Amino acid sequence: MEIKTDQFTELAKKELKDERTRIFLKSMPPVLTEKREIGLASLPDIPAAMAYGAAIRAEAIARLPELLEEFEKNALANGAKVFWARDDKEANEFIKNLAIERGVKYVTKGKSMVTEEMALNELLSENGIEAWETDLGEFIAQQLHRPPFHIVGPAINVPVEEIRDIFMEKANMKEPTLDPVQLGLAARLFLRDKFHHVEMGITGVNVAVAETGTIINVENEGNIRFTKSSPRTQVSVMSLEKVVPTMKDALHLIRLLCRNCTGQRLSAYVSMDSGPKKKDEIDGPEELFIIIVDNGRSKIYQDLKARDALRCIRCAACLNICPVYRQVGGYAYGWAYSGPMGQVLNPLLLGLERTQELYRATTLCGACKSVCPVGIDHPSMFLYYRAKDVLEDPDLKGKKRPWIEEKFFKMWGRAAIRPWLWDLGVCMARPVINKDASHGIISKAKGPFEGWFRTRDLPAMTGNTFHERWKKIKKA
């Protein structure tokens, strides 16, 4: 996937003009937010359940190195093979070589964000191995060559007519139809054939359990279970923060994940793998590879503030409620991860320099933080990244700010701690700010403040500030 995180404003502008995107965004995210609320209402104490989720993730992150070792030990004991990939290249290379060694012509895939991050499909296809996405939304997005619009529903915005056309063209659909059930059936028939002959399946991981070496996937279509159980070789790819200490922790996270994601108490399928098929078992993969992907995360881990980003369980509640996401949708963010969780993660994974607009395109309204089931404080992270830019932080690749901005805040800082200088500054700024004012209102401005005045007025800066009025007020 081409990374376009540096084109946020242009991509957002395009989406803001797209009538279909507008109609879609008016309805779907609010519905998902409402579903979440209904789902959460089935918990006896919602704040307690959220606090518990935050505590589980906080502990898991604090003990990450130790938990990963415990997970590996137990996964190996279960008969799985574990490969540690330092970055996307190592992970991709390993999977590609595995596919070549096993002589597979194609693989089926369960929905996985980390393989989007790694651009695994592209590499496999360059090497003559087709990767079939089997999640319905992911399948549609893949056939249309579109990035995900939403981390849970990647093709949630695609109009049904477009799905009909692409299925006629690429999924052997016989009769054109707009009936969602028939469209679903067409995709199932097409993919069922892939499952029948598949020799290698690739999935992500929702939670990995240290104490048992188990990997867990949640889904609603059964395609992940197919991908894990049909082929001889199963490859499960997890970013290294997915691990939690105990099965009890994992089950609580699943409770939260399903409710926050789709409003379900539990997804239709939950599959747990502790190793490949055992001797006395009749089905399951003969070999299970677990790929643990770092790709910059152990560096993030060293930053005590930034590591909070690793708590994320990809529920997408923050996308659905975000007022900016609700205007621009998922394409604008320019990569696999969108919405507030993308604004928190992408700057760490790609560096601040390439993601400048992501952590500035926010009003700091805190809606994301208010719904996060694992206690991520998104606005605080955005402020942290901005501060790292000002410091030109080498670790996070902070980007120097424009000199005029630096100069402004230096002057502002000097004045704000010296009341006489502040008052003087106010007197000097007034005629400049009020240059185009008429009848106490400013309606236009050139230069750096044009953005405000396109559709908004501003009261002129008063000739008689509260400060100046106070002497009179005091006596009244």
Add this chain to the structure above:
Amino acid sequence: MKDVSLFIPCTVDLFLPRIGEATVSLLRRVGVNPIYHEEQTCCGQPAINAGYQKEARKVAKHFISVFGEDEIVVSPSGSCVCTVKYHYPELLADEPRWLSRAEELASRVYELSQYLVDVLKVEDVGASFNGKVTYHESCHILRGLGVSAQPKKLIGAAKGAQLIPLNGADSCCGFGGEFANNFPDISESMLKDKVENFLASGADVLLLCEPGCLLNIGGYLHRNHPGKRIMHLASFLAYNGRENDYGN
């Protein structure tokens, strides 16, 4: 009479001073004596939001020196209160003496409606208004301070005022300080949704407790829907909804 220290945000001081006057008159009406430290400048929110923590830290210390001895500090802005309450302790985390002062001060700073209802236990401030009003839940007031019932109680106690629901009342209006200017396409789209909901509500006046949102929504209404009124809750209560809040 009990003294209460006024924390007037720079947006109010420079662009909307009548909100400050309304705050004074309201406080006097409920029997407290507002005092005003003339050494106050800006709380530092713009610098924190832009990432200039070094400058913000100095400004925070100035603010603490000015307000540090006050028993109660009250402000007609939620986001400025959030700055003092939550960001000062973060900024000064590595300076224990300043940190303890910041934390002490944090517990004594209140947003105006919060102070009236939670501390003074006053709901009826003797205001009256003949008409329908609706209320915008500003982000920092609602999610930052958890204040939502308090303004509604004050509105509900105003004689004749009918508080009607606002669709999407808790969605951001698109202000966000520099965001409104730097991302005008997105900001305007958010703002239009907010204004459409206000127009559809059938209310005569849109009330809120945050000067930033007032500049944003008010600026749009003034340009595009000149007859439509927006008011800070302080002005609404102090002047019985008669004075227009936009402008100075």
